[in-house]
Amino acid sequence: MNPQHFRNISLGLRSIRIVANNEWRAFVHNKGLLLSMFMQPLITYGLLVMALNQNLASVHYESLILPYKQYALTGVLSFFMTTQMSQAMYRATVDKEYGLLAIKFTNGVQPWHYLTGMSFFPIAGLLFQSAVLIVLGLATGGVYNLGLLLLSLLVLIISLEFWSTLGIVLSTRISSYQQRDIIMTLIFSPVAYAAPTLYVFSNNSPLIIKVLAYINPLSYQLKALRTVAFGIFNINDLLIALVLTIIMIIFAQIILRRMPLSLAER
Numbered sequence: 001m002n003p004q005h006f007r008n009i010s011l012g013l014r015s016i017r018i019v020a021n022n023e024w025r026a027f028v029h030n031k032g033l034l035l036s037m038f039m040q041p042l043i044t045y046g047l048l049v050m051a052l053n054q055n056l057a058s059v060h061y062e063s064l065i066l067p068y069k070q071y072a073l074t075g076v077l078s079f080f081m082t083t084q085m086s087q088a089m090y091r092a093t094v095d096k097e098y099g100l101l102a103i104k105f106t107n108g109v110q111p112w113h114y115l116t117g118m119s120f121f122p123i124a125g126l127l128f129q130s131a132v133l134i135v136l137g138l139a140t141g142g143v144y145n146l147g148l149l150l151l152s153l154l155v156l157i158i159s160l161e162f163w164s165t166l167g168i169v170l171s172t173r174i175s176s177y178q179q180r181d182i183i184m185t186l187i188f189s190p191v192a193y194a195a196p197t198l199y200v201f202s203n204n205s206p207l208i209i210k211v212l213a214y215i216n217p218l219s220y221q222l223k224a225l226r227t228v229a230f231g232i233f234n235i236n237d238l239l240i241a242l243v244l245t246i247i248m249i250i251f252a253q254i255i256l257r258r259m260p261l262s263l264a265e266r
Helices: 004-010 014-028 033-053 068-097 100-106 113-120 120-140 148-171 178-195 206-214 217-229 235-258
Strands: 060-061 064-067
Touching: 004 100, 004 217, 014 113, 014 206, 033 068, 033 120, 060 068, 068 100, 068 148, 068 178, 068 217, 068 235, 100 206, 113 120, 113 148, 113 235, 120 148, 148 178, 148 217, 148 235, 178 206, 178 217, 217 235
Parallel strands: none
Antiparallel strands: 060 064
8 A cells, every 4th residue: 555645644733742752752862962962062162152252352243242252152052053953864864764754654644743743852952052051151151131042042943943844854865874964064064154153244254254144044043043132123033034944844844745655765
């Protein structure tokens, strides 16, 4: 029997809970990954940002003059958001390789249920790393306003859905973990460093930096994050980040509905 015939069967919202529960168990049982996630804020912010802060005392952002460590802390948050894409890609690749994706789809999990449930792993990882980073920021004066920063995490999670969904889409086109690692290297480094994460974008920036920043979705998501974290609240920046995520989710649903289902990787 063709498994494609089962696509119209739906378990409803219960399928989101089933997928999310599986991702949560995978997250809490991966002790090595948790240790790695714990170390990343210590290295990226505790070492890199605090070292740069010695030479870059303050930066001008919009109408504000901020200590560099406060400006860069939001950039580090966006680093974690893009790296979580690899977790979504990894989990979706496991599903595809062992036929779990076909089993889920043929038993009533619709594409948007799958995307929602699978985002639970990267969201848990992002919030874990954000908590560690916020504690470091509070201890070093790197938090501009705690309430605003916590509110900005909502923007971060919405933007994360863009990257985790992209990771799932890419997983439908790869057949090995080596390919996944290559894709992450080719995507993460240009995306993370071309956006104004640790530097301040200005009209005096080199042309290549301007071009890369303008075509980089992370630039717009980071601007949305900072408009909340620094109390600016530009509605246009927030809408752009939201629209980017919605477009990616729609695109992913189209891809997942059309992909062939197999109980074993060929």
